[in-house]
Amino acid sequence: MNDSEGLAMPPETLRKPTTDELIARLGDLQGYLADTGLGAVLRTMVDDRLRAIEGLLRIGVGTSAADGADLTATSRSDFLPDHVVDGLDAESVRGRVTFADFYHGSLGVVHGGATALLFDHVLGLVSLGGGRDETRTAYLHVDYRAMAPLGEELTFSGGIDRVDGRKVFLAGELCRGDVVVAQAQALFVTLHPDVGATTRGSD
Template identity: 50%
Template sequence: MNSPDNADSVPLSTGSGWRPSDVEGVSIARFEQVIGALRTVQDRVAGARAPESELVEAAKKLDEISRFLAEFQVPHSEQVAGHLDVPGRGQSLVPAFHVDRADDDSVSGRVSFSRFYLGGGGAAHGGAIPLVFDEVLGRLANAGGRVRSRTAYLNVNYRVITPLDEELTLEARFDSEVGRKRFLSAELRKADVVLADAEGLFVALRAGQP
C-alpha cells in the first residue's frame, strides 16, 4: 500500500480536499518516495532485534540523514509534510489512507496498520486507530470548500481486535451540520466485520482563528 492513489479514477468534486496538490518547487512523487522509505524504516526499527554493534551503526546512519536534512528546515507553514492531499498527507505519523471514492459528504478507502503500529499480541495499537479516524473525518469535515474546522471530540468504539498488515476498509460520512458544529461518523472494517467505529464533532473556526 505504498503506491500513491490514481486520482484520475476517483470521482471527486472540485475543492473536495482529496486531490493531490501541487507544491511549488517540490515534486510530490519524490517527496512521497522519501516518506515511503521513512515508513519502511519505522517498521524495520520496530521489528528489529539486532546486535548492539549493528544498532550503533544504524544510529550513525540515521544521524547522517538527520544532519543532511537539517539545512532544508523551514517554518511549519512552509513545509511539505502535512499539507499534501496524498495518502497520509505526506507524513509518517498516521497510517496512509488510500481513497477509492470521495465527494463532499462521504469518503471510502483502504488502510493497513504495519509493524510500526503494533500494540500487543499481533494487534494494532489502540491509539493508532483514533489517529486514522481523526485524519479521515477531519479532512472530510473540511471538504467541499467548507471553512476549516478542528476536532472538538472523537468517540471511538473498539469492536474487534484490528490486525496488522491486512488491507482494511474505512468509510466515513458527513452526517449533519448545526451552526459551526459538524457531526461525522465512520467505520473500520475487515470484509463485513466492523473492527471499530467512531463519531466526531468538528467545530468550524471563526475568522482569524489559527
C-alpha cells in the same frame, strides 16, 4: 566533523524524490525497527547513519526554498498508516488502509491510538467538504469492536451525520471484510474566519 561526512552527493541526473515518498520510506524504516531485534553492532551502524541523515535534514532547514522546493506541498499526514482514499465528496469518504508493524500494540495487533489517528484524518477530510471553512477536531470517540490485524488491508468509510451551525457531526467505520473492527463518532468545529486566517497552514 561535518554532519554529512561520508554521504556522497547524488548526481544531478538522479531523480529527486518527493516529500511524500521520503515520508513513506521513513514509515518503512519505522516498521523494520519495530519488527527487528537488532544486535549491538547493527544498532550502532543504524544509529550512525540515522545521525548523518538527521544532520543533513538540519542543514536543509531554511534552505529548501533556495533548492526550488514547494513548502506548501509538505504532507500533514507524516505519521498516518499507508492508506488510499477511493472516494471523497462533501458528505462522505471511503478507502483502504494497511497498518505496518510500526503501529503494533499489545498481542501483535494494531494499536488503538493508530486507529483513532486514521479516523481523525479521514473524517477531517469530509468536514472540509462542501465549501466549509477550516475545521478542527472538538471530539473523537472510538469504539473498538474487534482486534485489527497488522499488514492486512482493511477498509474505512465515514460521513456526515448532521451539521448544526459551525458544528459538523460525523461517524465512521473500520472493517476487516464484513467484520466491523472499530466505529467512531466525531465532532469537528468550523473556525471563525479570523481564527482560521491565523492558524491555517500552521499544523
